[in-house]
Structures are given as structure tokens and as C-alpha cells.
Amino acid sequence: MNLPHLPALRRGKPYQSLDSTEVVNHRTGEPMARVSQVNAGIIRKDLAKIADARDALKRFTVEQLIEISARAGEHFLNGELPLGDQGHTQTPDDYVKTLSATSGLPHVMVRRNMAKIHFALTNIRTVLNGLTRGLPLDVIDRGYGEQSGAAVSYYPTANALGLIMPSNSPAVNSLWLPAIALKTPVIIKPGREEPWTPYRLIQAFIAAGAPAEAFGFYPTDHEGSAEVMKLCGRALIFGDAATVEQYRNNPKFSVHGPGFSKILIGDDEIERWPEFIDLMVASIAENGGRSCVNASAVIVPKYAAEIADALAQKLGPVAPTKPDDEGARLSGFANPKMAEFIDAAIEDGLQTPGAEDVTARYRGGPRKVEADGVYLRPTIVHCESIDHPLANKEYLCPYASVVEVPQSEMLGKIGPSLVVTAITKDRAFTEQLLNSALIERLNLGPIPTMKISWDQPHEGNMFEFLYKRRSIDRA
Amino acid sequence: MSTMAPLSPAQAQTQLEEHLHEILQWHFSPETGCPFWLDWAKKNFDPRAEVKSVADLVKFPHFQDEWLRDLQPEVWVPAEFKGRPFNIFETGGTTGMPKQRIGWEDYKTDYSEFSEKISDEHFPRGSAWLMMGPTGPRRLRLAIEHLAHVRGSSCYFIDLDPRFVKKLIGNKQFEVAKQYMEHVVDQAAMILKHRKVSGLFTTPKLLEALAEKVDIYEAGIRGVFCGGTTMLPQYVRFIVEEVLEGRIGFYPTYGNTLMGLAASVPLTKEDNFSITYYAPQPRAILRVVDPSETTKTVEYDQWGRVELTTLTKEFFMPRFLERDEALRRRPRAPYAWDGVAEVRPFGAMEKKIVEGVY
Structure with missing residues (x-):
């Protein structure tokens, strides 16, 4: 069968570009897939209409989106999902082997990363409870309500969450997963050597009933990445210490660099x-x-x-x-x-x-x-x-x-x-x-540094990043 | 559109051979030639005797563009034109002392011919044009105005100084470069808002930026004539499908002050948005040559360096190696000679070249 081709996903719709790159097996150099590359203008054009993608998520309640996320977790871990637009599919075992071949991670580590992502998706309720400190979730649906006897109102800070993903560890994708339940579309620029995890996650969400419009998958160049960061309203960036320093004090960006x-x-x-x-x-x-x-x-x-x-x-x-x-x-x-x-x-x-x-x-x-x-x-x-x-x-x-x-x-x-x-x-x-x-x-106490709690944010709070509280009164 | 029957490859070759003979006689005869080439012939050889055919052009060494920078323009004045004031045109974005080409009527010839290749539907005769791009000392500015005039139209101009942009990018002042581009685009948007314009000349990047600001179809634009920088297939597709939304005619061209204008053949589905340009033969010849052996052309559909020979009575420039590479393409009607496709900066695959915002 021919080589899989991963198209860009423009508000969920596959787009085959005339420019593509190959993702290769790091040991043998053998191509594993072609990935469509889009120019910055396409991203600008799509993001100008991103409010429609948000509307698609707003048709669901947070409760429904939590259920969808949980189902997506099962599809991600166990499902055979579409891989690109040439009729290929990907089993969990294919995913493990392919990601291992292009990233260098051994199978056992890929599986552990899969398990982390699965855990995050199937426990979004716990994650949101931690992020919101127990906010009744219908407050997000209605925009206002009560928490611990006090009136509360939250409004979204961005129409989409931009993600400039790295290639080095698939589990970092777990950071953006709560965004879907928080009704925020994601605009993903995948890492050059790791398109697999974001693509599989998107397919898992769609298979679970999430609206395809909520997902943007834009393999692109430096200029395109800059547009994702600039136009999304909020963006997660992964980089080295210099990148962290550059964006540290900008509230639009959540920067993830070395942990030290x-x-x-x-x-x-x-x-x-x-x-x-x-x-x-x-x-x-x-x-x-x-x-x-x-x-x-x-x-x-x-x-x-x-x-x-x-x-x-x-x-x-x-x-x-x-x-x-x-x-x-x-x-x-x-x-x-x-x-x-x-x-x-x-x-x-x-x-x-x-x-x-x-x-x-x-x-x-x-x-x-x-x-x-x-x-x-x-x-x-x-x-x-x-x-x-x-x-x-x-x-x-x-x-x-x-x-x-x-x-x-x-x-x-x-x-x-x-x-x-x-x-x-x-x-x-x-x-x-x-x-x-x-x-x-x-x-x-003697707890490994690797152990993190899903109900407590350890690196920025996604809810506070995507929503702001306002004061409210109703006559 | 042109009603002339296209030439066959044999007819085109005969036409080119005759034209070359005439041009060599002109430039290397004391009664008509210019000081530079007459002097060159004394020191080297007399091309009137040595260069019997187009194939013999390889006997010339590559034209050195420094000559256009270091020598006074008068050395290029053919004896026949002596005493007639000339236009001085400068090349695009070079910094430092620019290269200059002098001329009288050549640009009019090129652009009058080009007028026959664009449709009245996209560039209605009598309707105004807007040029947004490098004007200043460039041939293009007068050429576009001439093209508009040939079609009974007038033209508005918004300048973009590519030398300033190059300087900004060289100094890593990307924010200022962006502000400058916005300044340029704002002026064009203003014209489109207050004046009736239907034809537009600009560069691809500026076109994209303008279309993000204004619905250019609603503003009245029906045809866009584009040139200036690399337009690879995906970018062309983006312009055609998403910027012009299939509603506005698109005419990509390749050209510069030294050559004139190479038009493209209309895109077909099979082209997959790969644009092929054809030199305005016999006034100019474009070859795609092997960079390591520049006397030889590469095979069809292979990459090579672009070599330009200009053959007019105003200017003779043999075998100038452009700073571009391209795919060599077969003749295609209405052109009976080789074309150049997917032009991009020479060495673009090896190193990332910043072409700037224009």
C-alpha cells in the first residue's frame, strides 16, 4: 500500500497541500508518512473564522464533552483510527511502532505515554475539578452561577488554544486535553518528527463524537507557527530556556521549557x-x-x-x-x-x-x-x-x-x-x-518527581488560562 | 487576446537566428554599436564573425553584472541612439551602488506585447489600474503605466522600497518591516476604497496582505498581474483558490530590469499550480543550465540555474547567470521555445533565503 499521507486539518476538514515533508524512521531513513505543509496565509485565513469552531463546541455541555473525552481516551488507547486521507488506519500497535521508529522512544515508553494520555482523557472530570477548584461545571455552560454561595461568572479569554508542539515526548499532549471539555478549539502545529500523537488524538475525539471543526492540525513553518501563537489568543509553547525567557511574562502564552x-x-x-x-x-x-x-x-x-x-x-x-x-x-x-x-x-x-x-x-x-x-x-x-x-x-x-x-x-x-x-x-x-x-x-517526603497529580495543575492552570472571572449582578 | 497564429518550433528558431544575426551586427558595428561592446570586441573577438548561430552564443563568457554597476551608463549607448536622452533603470533590491540598465523603447515593446496576453474580462479596457510594489528607479513603474495606457487605462501607484525592506530584514527589524508593509497596504486599501480600480499589479505577499484587509473582488478588482518573488505551486494554489477565490484572473510573470517580462501560460489542471514562464523571445532567451557546466542546459523537468541573454538594439547582454534556479520545461503553445518553471532563489534547497515581505 502507498505511503500514508497526513493532511492538514482545517477546522476538521482534510487539506492536501502541494508541499509536504516526509517523516522518516530514525534508524533506517525509511519514510513512514508524508505530511502536508501549509503556508501562514492559510492559518491566518482559517483563524479569522475560528469563532465558528468555538460555536461547534458550545453546542455541547461540559458534561457531554467530559463523556466525549472519556470515549476519546478509549479510542486513543484501543481503537483502530483513520491515519491520513489515503485509506490507511492505525491500530494501537501500529501507533507504538511508528512513533517509536520516528521519535526513538522505545515501545515500552510509548505505551507508558499512551497510558498517561488515556488516564488524563478518562479523568477529565477530576482534572477539571482540580483546575477549577470545584466549580460547578454548568457555570461554564451558562457563563454564570454560584460557587460556595458566591456569585461567579467566567468568560473565555480566547477563541482557540494554539499549540506549538515538540517532538520529544508524546505525553505533553495531555496538557491540552482539558481544552476540549472547556469548549475551546485547538490549533495544533505538530512537531516535525511527531505528527502521530496529535493526529491520533484528534481522530479519537472525532470518533468519540466531538465536532471535527474544533480541531486544527497545521504542519507549517516558522512563520506559520508565529501566526498560530499570535492569532489564537492563548497558546502553549514548548522550548528551551531562551524561549521560556522570551515569553515568560506574556499572559497570552503558557511556556513550557526545562523543568530543572x-x-x-x-x-x-x-x-x-x-x-x-x-x-x-x-x-x-x-x-x-x-x-x-x-x-x-x-x-x-x-x-x-x-x-x-x-x-x-x-x-x-x-x-x-x-x-x-x-x-x-x-x-x-x-x-x-x-x-x-x-x-x-x-x-x-x-x-x-x-x-x-x-x-x-x-x-x-x-x-x-x-x-x-x-x-x-x-x-x-x-x-x-x-x-x-x-x-x-x-x-x-x-x-x-x-x-x-x-x-x-x-x-x-x-x-x-x-x-x-x-x-x-x-x-x-x-x-x-x-x-x-x-x-x-x-x-x-520520598515521592518520585515523576509522580504528578491530575487533579492539581503542576505547570500552569489551563482553566485560568482559558477563562477569566468577571464580577456579575443580575436584576 | 492575440489573434496571431503561434509559431512552430522551427519557425521560432529561424526567427531567433535572424534576430541574433541582426543584433550582433548592430552592437558590434562601429556605426551602430555602443562603446562597451566595440571595445570588448577589440580585446576578445568579433562576434559578427565568430557567432554564427544561437548555439554559438556559448562562445561569449558570462555577462558580468558588475559592469552595470561600475561603468558609466553612457558606455552602453549605441551609436545610433547617441544624443537621445535615455531612461536609467535600476535593479530591484540591491543595496550599495545599484546596477543600472539604460533604455528607450524596450519596455514599451515588452508590455505592449504583454497586453495582448491578458483578457479584457480581467483587465477591462479603460478601467483604472493600481500598482502596489517597487516603483522608484525601476523599469516596472513606467512599464505598468505604459501597459495601462496601451489598454486605454490610467494607473494609481503605491510605492514599496525593497532596498529598505532588505535593510530591515538584514538588521532583524522584523517588526518595522511589518509596519512598513502595513503602511504600504493601507495606502492601497485607501485607494481601493475611494477610487474605481479593476486591474492590480503587485507582489504575491502584498496581494495576500491586501486581501486580508479588503475584499478585493468587492472593491472592483477583476485581474491581478503578479511578479517579483518566488511563487511555488502550493503558494500559487493558495493565491488562486483562497486569496482570489477563483473569481479574479491571475497572471503570474517572471521578469526583471535586465530581461523584460516573461509571461506564463494559463494554468491547466495538469499543471498542478506549477507555473511555467516563457521569455519574450527573440528579444530575450532564457536557458536552464547545469550550474557546474553552464554551457549545457539540463534535461527537461530538471532543476538548473537560469541564464538570461537579452537581444535588443538598446541592450545586448549575453549569458547572464541569474540568481535564480528553475525547472526546464518544454515549449507550450503559444510559445515555441523552452520555458522556466517554479523559479526560486538559486540554492534555495541548500539554504533558506529570506526574500522579505515584498
Whole structure:
């Protein structure tokens, strides 16, 4: 059969462009699909009429859309769904294999990401309850109502949610899923190597009864991405630290960049450090170390060298496997240049005295390996000071620094951190942690950084992003 | 539209050979030629003896466009035209000292001929035109006005200075570039609001921006004549289907100050929005050559670099390598010679080239 072709979806309608790119198997270079590319003018034209797409969602109640989302979750996880406009379909197994082939994620990680997305979709009610702090959902349908005895009214801040998606981790798609139940159309610019997840999610929603008009799928260039960001009213962007900095203070954008997530151990618990090694390993290396909620630093008042060595013993031997190996722990790089860049950046950092790649003792070879794809093996760096260039870095692989900082100085040194797991029972330290403005999500006690709660937003609140409260009175 | 019967390829070749002979005699004879080429012949060879046919044109080296920048315009004045004031035309968006081509009637010839290729339905005779694009010292400004006049029409002008835009983009002042484009488009929208206009000349990007501001069909526009930058198939399709919504005639052209105007054949379904342009032969020849061996043309439907030869009594320019690449296409009625398709900046596949907003 011919190569699948993913068309752009213009308010749900397939559009085959005369420009297309190929998504290729990162190991063999074999094309897996053609993807239509649209110019910025098409996006401008469609977004000028986006209010119609919102109207299509407004015909449903939030309750109905929650039901649709749940059904979409089942279709996404288990369904055979349309793949493009050439008559192809995609089973869950096809999805796993294809995404693995183009992104480098092993099958087992793709399946875990699928499970996360499925969980999010089938628990949208819980998610919305967390985001709205228990707002009766008919308030969103009617625009006004009561919450805890007080009159409330909310209005949408945007006619659509723009999404400039990355290629590195499919689970980030779970961030936009509540938008549909919140009656907000999505305009998705997929990552160049990862059109699969957004496309499958859109098909899952449509199969579940969502109006196709609510979905825009626009593979496009830089100019097109800029239009999505500018015209949607609200947009999620994923990028590096520089991108985050550029958009940080603009309320139209929710920027998702490096998490700089950390594990802190207090003076009171540090003697028990060997008990927490498995938790640290999981926090650093789960999902191939690719998530912003993966720990990238372990900060302790003492025993840094010993902890680094213990982590290195566990992680150093981890090596690439076949993509379908159930024990796979590393993800390949779809773009080998990215692996080269990261490897060179770590090596460059190690040139500054005061840091050692402790994993090198147990790795038995170089960090970057080419084995049916390009991989970066885990790297634990023991830094003598938190001011060392490698002490607070995040890379797209299992990477963490281990550094000693006196407990009294920790909160002054950690910098912004998406997730902090603080292993302490010290009341004063706990209070300081609770008061810190640097921490987005705080785990008190031995909880892996990767564990997030769907009923609590850990990275921006989608409801507050898409709706604003107004004061209201009715005569 | 033209009622002349199209030439056969053999007739076109004969016409071109005769024309080349006449032009070489003109430029390299002391009584009619210009100082530059007479001097060149002394230092190199006499093309009247050496270049017997179009195939012999490869005996000329590539024309160096620096000559148009570094030399005084007078060196290009043919003896026969001595004493007649000339127009000085400058090339598009170059910064620094511009390249200049002088001329008298050539632009009128090209555009009078082009008038026969556009329909009265799209450009009603006597109805006004609007040009929104690079005017200033460019040939295009007078050419468009002449075209309108030939058709009994007048033309409004909105200028866009491409050199300023290039400077802004070079300085990464994208916001200012956008403001400038809006300033240009606002002026055009104003004219369309207050004056009756039915024909429009502009660049694709400006057309798109204008159509986002004004319903140009409702404003009276029935035909758009476009040129200036790359128009790849998907973009052409977007212009035809979504900007002009199939209601307005679209005439894409390829041209510059050095060549004149290469018109395109009307698009058919089979073209899949790939536009092919044909040089105004015999006054100009476009070849698509192998970049590594420029004496040879590439095969049909293959990419190569565009080479231009201009053959008029006012200006002789052999084998100038344009900064463009294109697909070589077969002759297609009414044109009995090769065409160039999907023109884009040379090396566009290797490196991303910013063409700016115009």
C-alpha cells in the first residue's frame, strides 16, 4: 500500500497541500508518512473564522464533552483510527511502532505515554475539578452561577488554544486535553518528527463524537507557527530556556521549557540516603530522562560523592536496547545532531574543574553510542559546588548532578524548579519549602518527581488560562 | 487576446537566428554599436564573425553584472541612439551602488506585447489600474503605466522600497518591516476604497496582505498581474483558490530590469499550480543550465540555474547567470521555445533565503 499521507486539518476538514515533508524512521531513513505543509496565509485565513469552531463546541455541555473525552481516551488507547486521507488506519500497535521508529522512544515508553494520555482523557472530570477548584461545571455552560454561595461568572479569554508542539515526548499532549471539555478549539502545529500523537488524538475525539471543526492540525513553518501563537489568543509553547525567557511574562502564552526538577534531602533524613537511591534513579531516568519532571539535580547536605557513586552504579551500565525490548530504558535521538550537541555540552562542562562524570566508571564506553540509532547513556555528574556549570543543567537524556549544599542555603541556591521532592520531616525546613516561590510542585517526603497529580495543575492552570472571572449582578 | 497564429518550433528558431544575426551586427558595428561592446570586441573577438548561430552564443563568457554597476551608463549607448536622452533603470533590491540598465523603447515593446496576453474580462479596457510594489528607479513603474495606457487605462501607484525592506530584514527589524508593509497596504486599501480600480499589479505577499484587509473582488478588482518573488505551486494554489477565490484572473510573470517580462501560460489542471514562464523571445532567451557546466542546459523537468541573454538594439547582454534556479520545461503553445518553471532563489534547497515581505 502507498505511503500514508497526513493532511492538514482545517477546522476538521482534510487539506492536501502541494508541499509536504516526509517523516522518516530514525534508524533506517525509511519514510513512514508524508505530511502536508501549509503556508501562514492559510492559518491566518482559517483563524479569522475560528469563532465558528468555538460555536461547534458550545453546542455541547461540559458534561457531554467530559463523556466525549472519556470515549476519546478509549479510542486513543484501543481503537483502530483513520491515519491520513489515503485509506490507511492505525491500530494501537501500529501507533507504538511508528512513533517509536520516528521519535526513538522505545515501545515500552510509548505505551507508558499512551497510558498517561488515556488516564488524563478518562479523568477529565477530576482534572477539571482540580483546575477549577470545584466549580460547578454548568457555570461554564451558562457563563454564570454560584460557587460556595458566591456569585461567579467566567468568560473565555480566547477563541482557540494554539499549540506549538515538540517532538520529544508524546505525553505533553495531555496538557491540552482539558481544552476540549472547556469548549475551546485547538490549533495544533505538530512537531516535525511527531505528527502521530496529535493526529491520533484528534481522530479519537472525532470518533468519540466531538465536532471535527474544533480541531486544527497545521504542519507549517516558522512563520506559520508565529501566526498560530499570535492569532489564537492563548497558546502553549514548548522550548528551551531562551524561549521560556522570551515569553515568560506574556499572559497570552503558557511556556513550557526545562523543568530543572530536583530532589532535596534535609539534614534530618540524610543518613538514610541509601534507602532513597531507587527513588532517585526513577526520578532521573524514567521516560528516558526526557521529561521536565525528571530530576536533573540531587541536592544534599552531605554524602554527595557517595550518592553520585551509588546512582552511577545503577545507571552507568544502562545501555541501548532494541526498541521493542520490554526493559528498554533509553530513548534514541531522531535528530543525531541533538545527541552530538548534548554530548559536547556535557564534555565542555566537565572541562571546568570541580566536576566528575561518575557514571564513566561503570559505563564501560562513551556516553554517545550508535547502536541501531543514536543514544546518550545515563550521566551522573558529581559537582563540588552548585555554582559549577553542570550543577543546574537539564538535558534530553538521563542526566543529573549531585551536589552538596548546606540545608540552610538550599532554597537560596536551587533556582526555579518545576518539581521538588524534599525528603525531610523537619518542620522549619518544610515551612520554608512551602513558602518558596521557586517551586511549582512540591513533593514532601520520598515521592518520585515523576509522580504528578491530575487533579492539581503542576505547570500552569489551563482553566485560568482559558477563562477569566468577571464580577456579575443580575436584576 | 492575440489573434496571431503561434509559431512552430522551427519557425521560432529561424526567427531567433535572424534576430541574433541582426543584433550582433548592430552592437558590434562601429556605426551602430555602443562603446562597451566595440571595445570588448577589440580585446576578445568579433562576434559578427565568430557567432554564427544561437548555439554559438556559448562562445561569449558570462555577462558580468558588475559592469552595470561600475561603468558609466553612457558606455552602453549605441551609436545610433547617441544624443537621445535615455531612461536609467535600476535593479530591484540591491543595496550599495545599484546596477543600472539604460533604455528607450524596450519596455514599451515588452508590455505592449504583454497586453495582448491578458483578457479584457480581467483587465477591462479603460478601467483604472493600481500598482502596489517597487516603483522608484525601476523599469516596472513606467512599464505598468505604459501597459495601462496601451489598454486605454490610467494607473494609481503605491510605492514599496525593497532596498529598505532588505535593510530591515538584514538588521532583524522584523517588526518595522511589518509596519512598513502595513503602511504600504493601507495606502492601497485607501485607494481601493475611494477610487474605481479593476486591474492590480503587485507582489504575491502584498496581494495576500491586501486581501486580508479588503475584499478585493468587492472593491472592483477583476485581474491581478503578479511578479517579483518566488511563487511555488502550493503558494500559487493558495493565491488562486483562497486569496482570489477563483473569481479574479491571475497572471503570474517572471521578469526583471535586465530581461523584460516573461509571461506564463494559463494554468491547466495538469499543471498542478506549477507555473511555467516563457521569455519574450527573440528579444530575450532564457536557458536552464547545469550550474557546474553552464554551457549545457539540463534535461527537461530538471532543476538548473537560469541564464538570461537579452537581444535588443538598446541592450545586448549575453549569458547572464541569474540568481535564480528553475525547472526546464518544454515549449507550450503559444510559445515555441523552452520555458522556466517554479523559479526560486538559486540554492534555495541548500539554504533558506529570506526574500522579505515584498
